[in-house]
Amino acid sequence: MPEAHRSASPIDTSSAASAAHNSRSAHPLRIAILGFGTVGSSVARILVESKPLGLELTHIFNRGVARKRVDWVPSSVVWSEDIDAVLASNVDVVVELAGGLDPAGGWVRRALEAGKSVVTANKKLIAFHGIDLERLAAAKGGHLKYGAAVAGGIPVIPGLEQGLAGDRIERLECILNGTCNFILSKMETGAEYAPVLAEAQAKGYAEADPTEDVGGFDARAKLAILMRLALRVQVDPEEIVPRPITAITAVDFSYARDLGCTIRQIARAEQSEGHLAAAVGPMLVALRSPLAWSQGTENMVIASGRYGGDVVFSGHGAGGHPTAVAVVSDLLALAHGSRRVEIPSAPAHVGAEFEVPHYIRFLVRDRPGIVAAITTALANEQINIRAIVQKAGYPAGALPFVVTVEACNTSALQRALAPIRALDCMLVEPLDLQMLE
Amino acid sequence: MPEAHRSASPIDTSSAASAAHNSRSAHPLRIAILGFGTVGSSVARILVESKPLGLELTHIFNRGVARKRVDWVPSSVVWSEDIDAVLASNVDVVVELAGGLDPAGGWVRRALEAGKSVVTANKKLIAFHGIDLERLAAAKGGHLKYGAAVAGGIPVIPGLEQGLAGDRIERLECILNGTCNFILSKMETGAEYAPVLAEAQAKGYAEADPTEDVGGFDARAKLAILMRLALRVQVDPEEIVPRPITAITAVDFSYARDLGCTIRQIARAEQSEGHLAAAVGPMLVALRSPLAWSQGTENMVIASGRYGGDVVFSGHGAGGHPTAVAVVSDLLALAHGSRRVEIPSAPAHVGAEFEVPHYIRFLVRDRPGIVAAITTALANEQINIRAIVQKAGYPAGALPFVVTVEACNTSALQRALAPIRALDCMLVEPLDLQMLE
Numbered sequence: 107m108p109e110a111h112r113s114a115s116p117i118d119t120s121s122a123a124s125a126a127h128n129s130r131s132a133h134p135l136r137i138a139i140l141g142f143g144t145v146g147s148s149v150a151r152i153l154v155e156s157k158p159l160g161l162e163l164t165h166i167f168n169r170g171v172a173r174k175r176v177d178w179v180p181s182s183v184v185w186s187e188d189i190d191a192v193l194a195s196n197v198d199v200v201v202e203l204a205g206g207l208d209p210a211g212g213w214v215r216r217a218l219e220a221g222k223s224v225v226t227a228n229k230k231l232i233a234f235h236g237i238d239l240e241r242l243a244a245a246k247g248g249h250l251k252y253g254a255a256v257a258g259g260i261p262v263i264p265g266l267e268q269g270l271a272g273d274r275i276e277r278l279e280c281i282l283n284g285t286c287n288f289i290l291s292k293m294e295t296g297a298e299y300a301p302v303l304a305e306a307q308a309k310g311y312a313e314a315d316p317t318e319d320v321g322g323f324d325a326r327a328k329l330a331i332l333m334r335l336a337l338r339v340q341v342d343p344e345e346i347v348p349r350p351i352t353a354i355t356a357v358d359f360s361y362a363r364d365l366g367c368t369i370r371q372i373a374r375a376e377q378s379e380g381h382l383a384a385a386v387g388p389m390l391v392a393l394r395s396p397l398a399w400s401q402g403t404e405n406m407v408i409a410s411g412r413y414g415g416d417v418v419f420s421g422h423g424a425g426g427h428p429t430a431v432a433v434v435s436d437l438l439a440l441a442h443g444s445r446r447v448e449i450p451s452a453p454a455h456v457g458a459e460f461e462v463p464h465y466i467r468f469l470v471r472d473r474p475g476i477v478a479a480i481t482t483a484l485a486n487e488q489i490n491i492r493a494i495v496q497k498a499g500y501p502a503g504a505l506p507f508v509v510t511v512e513a514c515n516t517s518a519l520q521r522a523l524a525p526i527r528a529l530d531c532m533l534v535e536p537l538d539l540q541m542l543e
Numbered sequence: 544m545p546e547a548h549r550s551a552s553p554i555d556t557s558s559a560a561s562a563a564h565n566s567r568s569a570h571p572l573r574i575a576i577l578g579f580g581t582v583g584s585s586v587a588r589i590l591v592e593s594k595p596l597g598l599e600l601t602h603i604f605n606r607g608v609a610r611k612r613v614d615w616v617p618s619s620v621v622w623s624e625d626i627d628a629v630l631a632s633n634v635d636v637v638v639e640l641a642g643g644l645d646p647a648g649g650w651v652r653r654a655l656e657a658g659k660s661v662v663t664a665n666k667k668l669i670a671f672h673g674i675d676l677e678r679l680a681a682a683k684g685g686h687l688k689y690g691a692a693v694a695g696g697i698p699v700i701p702g703l704e705q706g707l708a709g710d711r712i713e714r715l716e717c718i719l720n721g722t723c724n725f726i727l728s729k730m731e732t733g734a735e736y737a738p739v740l741a742e743a744q745a746k747g748y749a750e751a752d753p754t755e756d757v758g759g760f761d762a763r764a765k766l767a768i769l770m771r772l773a774l775r776v777q778v779d780p781e782e783i784v785p786r787p788i789t790a791i792t793a794v795d796f797s798y799a800r801d802l803g804c805t806i807r808q809i810a811r812a813e814q815s816e817g818h819l820a821a822a823v824g825p826m827l828v829a830l831r832s833p834l835a836w837s838q839g840t841e842n843m844v845i846a847s848g849r850y851g852g853d854v855v856f857s858g859h860g861a862g863g864h865p866t867a868v869a870v871v872s873d874l875l876a877l878a879h880g881s882r883r884v885e886i887p888s889a890p891a892h893v894g895a896e897f898e899v900p901h902y903i904r905f906l907v908r909d910r911p912g913i914v915a916a917i918t919t920a921l922a923n924e925q926i927n928i929r930a931i932v933q934k935a936g937y938p939a940g941a942l943p944f945v946v947t948v949e950a951c952n953t954s955a956l957q958r959a960l961a962p963i964r965a966l967d968c969m970l971v972e973p974l975d976l977q978m979l980e
Contacts, residue, residue, distance in 0.1 A: 152709060152850055159887065255704055257853035261698075261706020268705050268881065269690055269698020272871025396857075399836065411591055414696035414868035417858035420833075422851060431851035434709025438884050444705065445881040447872075450596065539723060 111127060135441050138165035138192050140213055140261045142204035144507055145227060145254075147277045148430035149201060150179055160441035167192045188387040193217055201433060202226040211235060216252065218242045221494050225436045227254035227429055228442045233327035233343045236334070239515075251436035251446070256328040257282060257405040259428025260421040261435070266335045266409065267447045273411030275336040278375045279542060282328040283320035284403030285312045285426040286351050286371035290388065291401045298356050303449060322348025322371065322386040336358040336384045336409055337377045339454035341384070346456060349387030353537050358467055361495060362390055365465070365541075372542065376460065383457045385516075388454040390465050390541040396420070397542065412534060460516050463492065463541040466509045466523075472502040480509060480526055504533060510541065572878050574931040575602035575629050577650055578640035579611045582664060582691075585867035586638060587616055595871060597878035598607060604629045607737055630654055633684040636877060638870060639663040648672060655679045655687065662873045664691035670764035670780045673771070688873035688883070693765040694719060694842040696865025698872070702847065703772040704884045710848030714813045716979060719765040721840030721861040722749045722756035723788050723808035727825065728838045731805050735793050746839055748861075758824040759785025759808065761844055766810040766823060773846055774814045776891035778821070781895060781920045786824030790974050796976050799827055802902070802978075805835050809979065811895065820894045822953075827902050827978040833857070834979065900929065900978040903946045903960075905970040909939040917946060917963055924959040926951045941970060947978065 129187060137153070139146045146166070153163045163183055168174045171187045186192050189209075193200070193216050200217040202224060205209040211231050214224050218239060226232065231239070232252045243250040253263045257280075266275070281287050292302045303320070308314035318324050330343040342379050351371050362369050367390040375384040391397040396418050400406045405423025410416050422428035470476055477494065489511050496507035511519070523536055551692050574590070576583045576624070583603070590600045600620055605611045608624040623629050626646075630653050637654040641647040648668050651661050663669065669689045676877060680687040690700045694717075705710070718724050719949060725748050729739045736759070740757070743749035755761050767780040783810025788808050799806050804827040812821040828834040837843045847853050859865035907913055914931065921928060926948050933944035948956070960973055 122827045134594065148850070156709075156711060158709065241795040259707075259710070259848075259852055261702040264705035265702050265856075267696040268701035268876055269872050270696075270868065271875045272589060272595065272873075273696070274594075385703060399833065407604040411696075411868060413585070415859045415865060416695055417856070419702075419854070419856060421854035427850040431707065431710040435706050435884075436709075439705055442884045443882045443886050445879055447876050447881050487587060537809045 108218065110432060114170050115129055123405070128254040134160050134162040134197050135437065135537050136162055136164040138195065138197040138211070139163065139166060139201045139203065140167045140189070141172070141205070142168040143203065144426035145178070145429045145433070146201075146203045148426035149203070149433050152430050152434050154178060154180065156434075157328045157436055161434070161437050165195060165197055166191050169197065184246055189213060193220065197222065199223045199225060199437060201437070202228055203433075204228075205230070207231055207234065214239060215242065218248050221246045221248050221311070223249040223251070225251045225254075225433055225440070227252070228434060229324070229327045229331060233330040236331065237340055249440060249446070251440065252331075253436045254429045254432035256331050256409060256418070257421075258423045258425065259403055260407070260419050260423060261432070262332070262407045262419050263335060265417070265419060267334070267449060269448055270336070270409060270411060270414065271419065271447045273407050273414045275307060275411050277410040277532040278329070278332055278336055278373070279397060279408045280325075280329065280332065280373045281364050281404070281408075282325040282373045282423065283319050283322075283371055283407040284405060285316065287400055288315050288403045289320070290351060290354065290369055290371060293354065293356060294359050296356060296359070299352065299354060302472055305337070319352045320352055325371060325373040326386045329384060332407065333384065333456075334451045335449055337375060337382070338449055339382060339456070340451050341454055341456045346384045346386060347458060351388045351533070354388050358507045358537065360497065361506075362465070364495060364497070365390065365510065367391060367395055367541065368393055369539070370397055370400070372397065374542070375456070381410045381457070381459075382454050383459050385392060385458055385460060385540065387539075389539050392543055394418050395542065398444070420476070452468060458516060460540060461513050462516070463543065464499055464511050464519055465539045465541050466511070467506060467537045468509070469504060469506045469533045472505045473531055476529065476531055479529055483522045483525050484509075484511060487518045489518060489522055494500060516540070548638050571597050571599040572636050572874065573599055573601045573634045574636050574638060574874065575604060575632065575634040576600065576638045576640065577626070577629070577647070578605045578642070579603050579605040579608070580640065580729045581863035582866045582870070583638075584613070584865035586640070586870050589867050589871050590696070591615060591617065593871075595875055598871070598874050602632060602634055603927075604628050626650060630657065634659065636660045639665055641669070642669060643663075644671065646857055651676060652679065655683055656931060658683045658685050659945045660686040660688070660877055662688045662691075662870055662877070664689070664870060666692040666761070666764045666768060670915045671769040674770065674777055682796065686877060686883070688877065689768070690873045691866045691869035693768050694844060694856070694858075695860040695862065696868045697842055697844070697860060698869070699769070699856045700772060701872070702854070702856060703769070704886060705759070706750060707773070707798070707848060707851065707854065708848060708884045708886055710851045712848050713770055714847040715773055715810070716834060717762075717769065717810045717838050718807055718834060718843040719762040719810045719860065720756050720759075720808055721842060722753065723762070724837055724842070725840045726757070727788060727791065727806055727808060729793065730793060731795060731796050733796070733937045736789065736791060757789055758787045762808060762810040763823045766821060769844065770812050770821065770893075771888045772886055774812060774819070775788050775886055775888040775911050776814065776890055776893070777888050778817060778893045782823045783823060784895065788825045790972070791825050792960060794943045795974065797934065798904060798943075799902070801932060801934070802827065802947065803830055804828060804978065805830055806976070807834055807837070809834065809977075811979070812893070816896070818896075819891055820896050822895055822897060822977065825976055827976050829980060832979065872889050894955060897977060898910060898950050899953070900950050900980065901948050901956055902976045903948070904943060905946070906941060906943045906970045909942045910968055913966065913968055916966055920959045920962045921948060922944075924951070924955045926955060928958055953977070
């Protein structure tokens with residue numbers, strides 16, 4: 107009778123498989139690393155130093171691999187620049203760390219086609235093709251894991267899949283790009299954008315062409331991945347139009363501080379009663395909010411659930427070692443037969459409409475009537491002004507001042523700004539930022 | 544050939560099982576809730592409202608169950624006060640929410656003996672008997688999950704098991720008891736201990752006998768669980784001697800603030816080069832540290848890894864709904880065939896020796912020579928004084944003042960305090976607190 111009961115239970119079926127795995131743990135997972143840059147070499151370093159049970163590094167692939175060779179990797183590891191040979195070998199798991207859609211996407215597809223599993227840190231690939239690749243993995247008997255694709259060493263993806271699947275997450279507020287956080291948390295201390303970007307580039311935190319980071323494209327891809335796991339929606343990342351942080355000046359940090367705020371690049375998404383919205387860009391965050399605490403290249407994710415309230419994850423979102431921790435953790439999960447909790451998700455279109463207070467900074471050649479024109483335009487859209495702030499000490503020929511408004515629809519604000527933008531006194535585009543409270 | 548390769552790979556073996564589970568997802572997991580209090584009814588509420596795929600609530604057990612009945616549970620659910628009948632039924636998973644070692648421990652053991660799986664929020668049971676119960680589960684083909692046992696709705700346990708297993712965690716600094724955090728974060732605003740405890744009791748945050756919480760026993764059990772998963776050591780929780788928060792007064796918060804600090808109940812553990820130490824009790828934390836941010840009943844865990852650096856988890860550590868989220872997430876993981884990543888751990892003895900700066904507050908009847916006696920006793924143990932702080936406005940007959948010392952061994956400080964305690968001017972025991980920086 108107990109025997110019959112056991113075989114009728116889905117739990118026991120799975121546990122038999124787990125037992126089956128344990129009995130063969132003498133055969134470790136054979137691992138190929140594709141891409142031996144910062145993260146790839148950190149993954150190898152952890153595998154070699156920590157010797158996690160059940161994992162064996164067997165192949166390292168890189169173009170021009172000869173110049174990549176290091177002496178601390180066991181001599182049994184095959185160094186190769188022949189991707190076909192690596193994919194045709196007997197490796198069980200391919201760790202893809204080359205990044206980008208092409209050729210990395212093709213390699214991942216071929217590995218999954220061959221029934222291998224894939225662990226990747228490639229946010230772009232997962233954001234744009236994750237669903238298809240997961241289907242392919244399932245069809246061929248492999249697994250796809252990408253815990254390193256969002257927020258590096260912070261276990262947000264396992265946290266959402268394994269620890270918050272029982273909740274209904276309704277809101278995400280995230281800092282997902284370490285480069286932007288480094289730049290903005292430095293500017294908070296008084297510096298201007300250009301020299302801080304140069305410092306970030308010198309430190310290796312920012313690319314020579316920083317557009318992917320400062321333009322918000324990197325954070326957008328990561329947000330799309332989190333939206334699928336947290337909000338259970340499959341969105342086209344390109345439907346989220348990011349706003350760059352490049353328009354932020356030291357003046358904005360000065361005004362923000364007077365308002366009890368600072369500025370961060372925020373990736374946010376909200377779902378309620380069929381309404382789905384997402385935005386990526388610089389926003390004001392209250393100094394007392396966790397979002398203001400993150401300094402340097404840190405990342406942070408705040409997931410707000412209907413049942414569990416706010417959960418905050420923070421830590422090092424990038425860098426070789428933290429990202430490698432996520433990769434090795436995914437490898438260990440595969441070796442232990444741990445499955446992803448498949449959170450059901452459905453395709454959805456994402457809008458940009460939030461009801462939120464705004465900060466609007468103007469830079470004008472001063473003359474009578476400017477405030478009257480601005481307040482009239484706002485009033486015409488039923489937008490309530492919260493404060494008009496003008497600090498002393500700026501020249502009348504290039505005068506920055508700020509208007510904050512009560513919560514209003516982002517689209518209404520854009521309508522109000524159209525005639526304001528056309529005023530002849532405007533020296534630059536007015537800068538409107540959402541204020542998170 | 545691909546077929547042969549597949550059967551030789553541990554990954555593919557497990558994935559076959561996962562497929563097997565998916566094919567039978569028409570049979571949801573049958574769930575019995577033992578204990579229909581705040582958390583039990585929240586678990587039922589989520590199961591009924593959210594209808595997570597693959598989960599079916601079939602039994603609710605409670606003593607005197609008639610008075611517990613609610614009308615929003617489906618009529619198919621069996622309400623029972625007969626534990627034998629529930630354990631003998633065809634439920635697949637027993638959700639144990641009664642708490643305590645007895646009789647809950649016996650129920651869990653019987654369920655596992657019968658090959659059922661168990662999901663529990665019972666930190667005491669897991670801290671003292673988790674290893675044995677996991678062995679029993681493995682032997683009988685069931686699973687034991689306890690994501691709700693530490694930090695309620697914050698996914699710390701899945702984060703450690705699934706997302707940080709690839710790191711080597713060397714240090715934990717945690718806020719694990721919501722009652723103490725509520726009391727201390729309230730006292731931070733100027734209140735004294737007794738009225739705040741009364742308020743916590745009125746709000747249901749503290750028991751009539753608050754010893755388990757304010758004495759540090761609850762946090763100690765949770766720390767022992769985290770030490771196993773993070774530091775990979777199996778410790779007897781009773782080897783960690785907790786210190787109560789009851790000796791903290793409003794004066795201490797006032798002095799702490801002057802030092803750029805506040806006071807929290809901290810559970811900390813550290814492992815380096817074979818040295819293992821743990822402590823639970825009130826400690827000074829820098830106002831700029833994440834530990835100072837947690838307000839009210841919030842919990843926080845900071846795990847510091849050799850490779851990934853600091854990862855911070857925070858959120859609602861207690862309460863019906865947040866704890867229920869962790870329980871339902873564990874149930875979903877079981878339904879999806881997700882296995883725990885078994886982090887290897889070994890039995891270890893835990894000491895209490897930290898090298899750390901200290902805050903020492905004295906309450907004295909003032910007379911000449913007190914500071915000389917104290918500083919001599921400290922000097923005899925080679926302990927360097929950082930500052931002596933005495934605020935104005937206190938009567939000479941009951942004068943509080945503070946000495947802070949540079950990092951020193953906790954045992955050396957205790958030796959130095961022995962002659963100081965014996966001074967006739969001491970009105971109360973000197974209060975020594977670790978200062979986390």
